[in-house]
Amino acid sequence: LGDFAQNPPVLHNPFDDDPMLKRTLKRILLDHDYQNVEKDLSRFGERIVKEIDCLGRKCELNQPKLEQFDAWGRRVDELIVCPEWYRLKEICAEEGLISIGYKKDVQPLVRRIHQFAKLYLFSPSAGLTTCPMAMTDGAVKTLKALGLEGKHDLAAESIARLCSTDGKKAWTSGQWMTEKRGGSDVAGGCDTYAEHVDGNTFRLYGYKWFSSAIDADVALTLARIIDKDGNAQKGSRGLSLFLLKIRNNDGQLNGIQMMRLKNKLGTKQLPTAELLLDGALAHCIGEPGRGVANIANMLNITRIHNAVASVSGMRRMLSLARDYSTRREVFGQTQENWPLHTATLAKMEVETRGCFLLLMEAAQLLGMSEAVNASKSEALLLRLITPVVKLYTGKMCVPLISEAMECFGGQGYIEDTGIPTALRDAQVTPIWEGTTNVLSLDVLRVFAGKQNVFDAFENRIESLLPSHAITQLAQPINAVRKALSDLESVLRQTATSDHPMRLDSGARQ
Ligand code: MFK
Numbered sequence: 001l002g003d004f005a006q007n008p009p010v011l012h013n014p015f016d017d018d019p020m021l022k023r024t025l026k027r028i029l030l031d032h033d034y035q036n037v038e039k040d041l042s043r044f045g046e047r048i049v050k051e052i053d054c055l056g057r058k059c060e061l062n063q064p065k066l067e068q069f070d071a072w073g074r075r076v077d078e079l080i081v082c083p084e085w086y087r088l089k090e091i092c093a094e095e096g097l098i099s100i101g102y103k104k105d106v107q108p109l110v111r112r113i114h115q116f117a118k119l120y121l122f123s124p125s126a127g128l129t130t131c132p133m134a135m136t137d138g139a140v141k142t143l144k145a146l147g148l149e150g151k152h153d154l155a156a157e158s159i160a161r162l163c164s165t166d167g168k169k170a171w172t173s174g175q176w177m178t179e180k181r182g183g184s185d186v187a188g189g190c191d192t193y194a195e196h197v198d199g200n201t202f203r204l205y206g207y208k209w210f211s212s213a214i215d216a217d218v219a220l221t222l223a224r225i226i227d228k229d230g231n232a233q234k235g236s237r238g239l240s241l242f243l244l245k246i247r248n249n250d251g252q253l254n255g256i257q258m259m260r261l262k263n264k265l266g267t268k269q270l271p272t273a274e275l276l277l278d279g280a281l282a283h284c285i286g287e288p289g290r291g292v293a294n295i296a297n298m299l300n301i302t303r304i305h306n307a308v309a310s311v312s313g314m315r316r317m318l319s320l321a322r323d324y325s326t327r328r329e330v331f332g333q334t335q336e337n338w339p340l341h342t343a344t345l346a347k348m349e350v351e352t353r354g355c356f357l358l359l360m361e362a363a364q365l366l367g368m369s370e371a372v373n374a375s376k377s378e379a380l381l382l383r384l385i386t387p388v389v390k391l392y393t394g395k396m397c398v399p400l401i402s403e404a405m406e407c408f409g410g411q412g413y414i415e416d417t418g419i420p421t422a423l424r425d426a427q428v429t430p431i432w433e434g435t436t437n438v439l440s441l442d443v444l445r446v447f448a449g450k451q452n453v454f455d456a457f458e459n460r461i462e463s464l465l466p467s468h469a470i471t472q473l474a475q476p477i478n479a480v481r482k483a484l485s486d487l488e489s490v491l492r493q494t495a496t497s498d499h500p501m502r503l504d505s506g507a508r509q
């Protein structure tokens with residue numbers, strides 16, 4: 001057997017180990033705010049190493065199960081999730097991973113930067129509890145945007161519980177959009193119907209094809225309201241937004257059957273179910289027929305969370321690969337002494353930094369757009385950067401994490417190192433929350449809008465860069481401006497025809 005054993009990579013405090021994150025926070029935040037955020041992140045980084053990372057790993061090793069029947073043949077739909085999953089959800093609440101983003105006594109820019117930096121440290125160790133956190137944040141944003149606080153009992157209770165820092169009382173939310181016919185084409189694919197009961201309450205009937213984190217407490221979903229003759233409006237304008245509790249007060253499912261759990265390539269820690277809605281009691285929130293536009297608030301938040309998952313996965317794997325390069329000896333010296341290996345790591349570092357800066361720009365714009373004195377251009381830039389950061393980082397993280405796996409040689413391919421989980425989990429980031437092509441079309445949707453996005457973009461570049469850099473960039477900026485102006489005229493033409501690419505919302509009714 002011999003006495004040689006390989007040295008595994010060591011996970012260091014991910015905050016203290018990340019000079020780029022520190023520099024970026026210092027650039028964005030005032031000194032006083034930076035000190036507070038730094039203290040919290042450094043402490044949290046230590047907790048990740050000592051406690052959280054091991055809980056996340058256990059979620060991968062003890063995957064969720066669904067038992068539909070008890071021993072006596074009764075339908076029970078019992079979801080079995082490991083205790084570490086529940087503990088991690090409690091930690092999310094205790095650490096304020098949602099509540100920090102909505103703290104009333106902190107400026108929106110500071111609270112969003114703090115929240116997203118913290119999620120960035122947490123994500124690779126989180127056992128995918130970042131998925132319910134993303135949807136929870138999206139639900140809070142959507143319910144607040146609809147002005148339901150203090151006006152609607154369930155919505156008000158939901159906002160309070162979704163933002164709770166008490167792990168025993170905190171709720172999480174699901175986001176049920178995808179059906180069998182379609183996940184990208186939500187309007188074309190939605191066959192869930194809503195039968196009126198009373199006031200704004202309805203019973204929902206339909207089949208939701210992918211419903212992640214199904215141990216959640218509430219969900220936002222879309223359905224078509226049927227009139228008294230049993231008819232419903234087709235297309236996007238026929239969809240309304242609903243809020244529902246997943247379980248009744250007695251703990252029984254609210255007119256919902258869990259049909260099966262998805263057998264997935266990755267995200268195995270996360271229970272993703274097919275659901276039959278068979279009379280689920282739900283509240284119509286927002287104007288009927290504005291379901292897609294209303295749930296877009298949720299999508300735009302979860303897409304930034306998705307980018308956190310992508311970029312933090314890149315950072316974590318790269319940090320481990322760099323650490324390993326100081327330990328693994330090959331051909332007589334450690335990897336770090338081989339120029340070709342360090343060149344590989346350096347290339348990955350550059351790609352990761354680029355993605356990270358794009359992510360932090362999105363988090364910054366999110367914060368800026370939530371300030372009382374926010375300008376229209378901040379909202380517009382956020383609208384533009386959200387699909388871009390999601391699609392770009394989702395696309396980049398898969399090859400980068402694959403390259404990082406190779407840095408560990410054969411060991412990278414071995415399950416008990418935990419490294420394969422990172423690659424499997426990365427592969428979902430370009431798919432869910434809108435595929436790359438669908439998000440590319442969303443970027444076009446932004447440019448097809450009435451406001452001048454490019455002017456806002458150019459002004460932002462001018463505010464961020466010194467004048468000599470802007471002079472150097474004049475040529476590419478003009479080239480992009482010309483390309484966009486050509487694109488705009490194509491978009492205007494398609495908007496006035498029956499072209500299938502027509503992007504304005506009235507087109508496909
Ligand atoms: C670890 C991190 C994890 C993250 C969480 C993971 C768990 C959840 C996993 C999921 O995958 S949840 C499901 C995600 N599903 C999608 O992302 C759907 C992808 N498809 C699209 O995004 C389509 O573009 C869309 C469904 C929105 C197209 O629908 P329509 O009805 O054909 O769009 P239409 O008619 O163009 O737009 C309707 C209205 O919505 C318009 O407003 P107006 O009526 O006022 O003009 C649009 O401007 C508006 N809209 C659409 N997308 C928007 C938006 N507004 C703001 N932001 C957007 N992104």
Ligand code: FAD
Nearest residue numbers: 175176177178182183184210211212432433434435437438
């Ligand atoms: P399709 O729309 O069939 O896409 C297939 C291909 O067609 C893609 O390449 C796509 O880019 C391309 N395409 C589609 N439309 C166009 C177009 N107009 N132009 C060019 N190309 C196009 N959904 C939920 O609602 N809630 C959840 O909790 C949830 N959890 C999920 C968990 C996992 C692990 C996964 C994998 C999915 C989950 N989803 C969830 C569903 C997910 O959002 C959808 O699968 C995704 O949006 C893609 O939709 P689709 O599967 O219908 O693919």
